[in-house]
Amino acid sequence: MKKKPRRKCTVCREWFHPTRDGQFVCSFECASAHGKAANDAAKAAAQLQVKQQQKKAAKSERKRQAERRMAVKPLSYFIKQAQQAFNDFIRYRDRHLTCISCDRHHDGQYHAGHYRTTGANPELRFDEDNCHKQCSVCNNHLSGNLTSYRPALIAKIGQARFDALMGPHALPKWTMDDYIRIRDKYRAKLRELKKQEAA
Template sequence: MKRTPMAPGKGFKRPDAAELRKKQAEARLKVPVLRPKACKACGDRFTPARKGQAACGIECALQVVADAKAKKERIATRAAKAAARPRSWWLAKAQEDFNAYIRARDADRPCISCLRHHDGSYDAGHYLTTGARPELRFTETNVHKQCVPCNRHLHGNPVLYRAELVRRVGLPEVERLEGPHAPLKLTIPDLQALRDHYRAELRELKARIE
């Protein structure tokens, strides 16, 4: 059976093709309203003429391009220097940030050996030293705030250190530290990750204290 096409509903008006094309062209030509913003070069506020415009004029635009190029060169230079630095440099930097974290962690505690609070300087003292047990260099339970006289002049004051360490972390942990351990083989990326980790830990610790 032949079907009769459905007639348009009441009030329906087929759009004129020419009128439709005109409206589409007008929509494409319509300029969006952009909000004023600060120029990246001079800081003055201006109304951009197009999206993504970062500078208020030609001179500032040239300055923005020059600044971006200089920033890119600085990043490349830092990357080249980092790649050229030996493992010993990264080890020292990781140790520096680790030690700073330990001193901040134990800021309210006395020296782990002599149990004194005083106005002198403090180190991050290793119970088992980095020379004797390098694999425990970054083990937090092996490192505590220690005054300079105990750490440097008394060679770590190990007898009193151990007595207080047992009280703080427990005898099983001390015996675990004193037991055998696999060698610690840290690559440059490992040391970079350790440095970043303890920098973040130190920032978080200081934020909690403040």
């Protein structure tokens, strides 16, 4: 019978002539070591699979808990988040401008000041024409300093947009999903502005 072509043992890397098809080891010792290595590899693969499943289950559980935590949050939590995202955008949009009311530029704190207040006009809470960079003195201590705010606002947005702002507006019935959408929208707009400035 013709000798089979020699090959390298997969364990000890020595050359040998196999006696049967599919033989990859040269001796019983190498076959035993190969079997042990295969078993170890199978065990390691099984352990890895178990770890991955545990990780996936933990991630799924964290997500479920986060959803449950969100479900019990009051609507005011989402209103606050949406308002914060909107205000951050307004302050960044107007970052190079002076206070819309007193026309001063200082190192103090700046707010996102609404011309028509959110208490009296909640429908204009997230209207970009209604909100502009304003110093804390005008916004807090001078109740918005509206006498100076008005002419500066008309000069900034134009008479037509000012008239539209002062006109009647339907009061939307915002839900939690609406506030989340508004929050995400203004976070995205802020990121886009920062990206444009960095470019």
